[in-house]
Amino acid sequence: MQVQHVAYKAKKILNTHKHADSWFWDKYSAHPYIGCEHGCEYCYSREKKYSRYENPNDFSKIIKIKENAPELLRKKLAKVPKDIIIVGDYQPVEEKTELSRKMLQVCLDYKFPVSLLEKSPLILRDIDLIEQINTQSWASVTFSIITTKDDKTKNLFEPKTPSTSSRFSAIKKFSNKGILAGVAFMPILPFIYDDDDNLEAVVKATAEHGGKFVLAGGLTLASTQKEHYMKLLAEHFPELIPKYQRLYGDNYGPECSYSGELGKKVSRLCKKYGLMDRMPRYVPNGPLAINKQVSEKLQNKLYRMELDCTSQYKIWAYRKAAWTLEELTESVSEIYAQKGRNGLESLKDVGKSLATEIEFVLKEISKNGEHML
Numbered sequence: 533m534q535v536q537h538v539a540y541k542a543k544k545i546l547n548t549h550k551h552a553d554s555w556f557w558d559k560y561s562a563h564p565y566i567g568c569e570h571g572c573e574y575c576y577s578r579e580k581k582y583s584r585y586e587n588p589n590d591f592s593k594i595i596k597i598k599e600n601a602p603e604l605l606r607k608k609l610a611k612v613p614k615d616i617i618i619v620g621d622y623q624p625v626e627e628k629t630e631l632s633r634k635m636l637q638v639c640l641d642y643k644f645p646v647s648l649l650e651k652s653p654l655i656l657r658d659i660d661l662i663e664q665i666n667t668q669s670w671a672s673v674t675f676s677i678i679t680t681k682d683d684k685t686k687n688l689f690e691p692k693t694p695s696t697s698s699r700f701s702a703i704k705k706f707s708n709k710g711i712l713a714g715v716a717f718m719p720i721l722p723f724i725y726d727d728d729d730n731l732e733a734v735v736k737a738t739a740e741h742g743g744k745f746v747l748a749g750g751l752t753l754a755s756t757q758k759e760h761y762m763k764l765l766a767e768h769f770p771e772l773i774p775k776y777q778r779l780y781g782d783n784y785g786p787e788c789s790y791s792g793e794l795g796k797k798v799s800r801l802c803k804k805y806g807l808m809d810r811m812p813r814y815v816p817n818g819p820l821a822i823n824k825q826v827s828e829k830l831q832n833k834l835y836r837m838e839l840d841c842t843s844q845y846k847i848w849a850y851r852k853a854a855w856t857l858e859e860l861t862e863s864v865s866e867i868y869a870q871k872g873r874n875g876l877e878s879l880k881d882v883g884k885s886l887a888t889e890i891e892f893v894l895k896e897i898s899k900n901g902e903h904m905l
Contacts, residue, residue, distance in 0.1 A: 707742030718749035
């Protein structure tokens with residue numbers, strides 16, 4: 533079946549997240565297409581709760597084009613507070629429609645910082661706009677990469693994606709322009725790409741090409757996406773089926789001991805090669821900037837807690853406190869200056885122990901002389 537392109541007038545383009553994402557720090561997202569020609573067999577977008585298709589195979593065969601995406605985005609960005617937006621989609625049809633480029637122009641016009649997560653060097657076509665956005669506010673480009681090799685296995689799981697080597701080359705070009713670039717090492721496929729050699733190869737190649745960070749994440753399996761992926765394994769790697777069953781059971785993700793150790797391995801490799809294992813957050817100047825800085829540090833700490841398989845109760849306590857800081861309408865440093873720790877304890881979802889943690893973070897920021905971008 534050849535890929536079908538179906539153009540239509542969309543009614544909505546901008547997704548506003550209740551809380552900023554803790555991986556890419558985006559508050560908004562906007563994409564011009566539904567479905568993806570790259571056809572990655574592991575993609576979570578095949579899940580029922582994300583997919584717009586009855587048949588999961590149609591995800592890569594029928595691409596729906598929101599032909600009015602730039603106009604819709606212009607109307608929405610004129611009405612919402614400035615914050616990071618993940619925007620665009622550089623799958624093959626983009627070369628013809630240029631919708632992602634037009635959406636970037638809207639972000640530039642309204643001075644919105646942007647984050648781009650892609651698999652294709654086609655994005656280099658728009659490096660001029662991305663560079664302008666980065667000069668005006670901020671821009672980052674993250675490439676999804678799961679192996680350094682352009683081999684049969686890579687082509688099995690990412691059948692229509694550009695070569696891995698071309699993605700690393702693109703990272704270098706963005707980095708040379710002073711644009712924050714890195715790798716989303718997601719998902720790391722269990723028993724296929726989680727070996728020590730592959731982990732180190734991806735991190736090392738990122739460093740060699742000027743990348744600044746590697747974000748590691750495991751494979752999730754649910755509903756139609758799980759059925760699709762497991763069918764592929766049964767056909768090409770039947771010996772792995774029992775291993776996956778033991779690792780996942782009926783859960784969405786792999787057992788914590790596995791994913792935690794995987795994340796720690798990547799963290800150690802990042803340290804070895806001088807990279808970060810978390811994306812640094814863009815925080816514009818302003819009276820509430822300190823709130824986002826403290827929230828970032830709390831969320832980075834809870835990421836370490838997740839790798840250590842800390843209790844979900846404690847992790848969620850940190851997460852809710854971080855969200856409280858995100859939503860504060862007054863400066864947390866002013867609250868602390870005026871009322872001390874008691875003022876921190878009065879905040880929603882902040883008890884004594886977290887008030888002590890926030891106090892420590894505030895003092896750490898002050899001591900290190902950290903400043904807003």
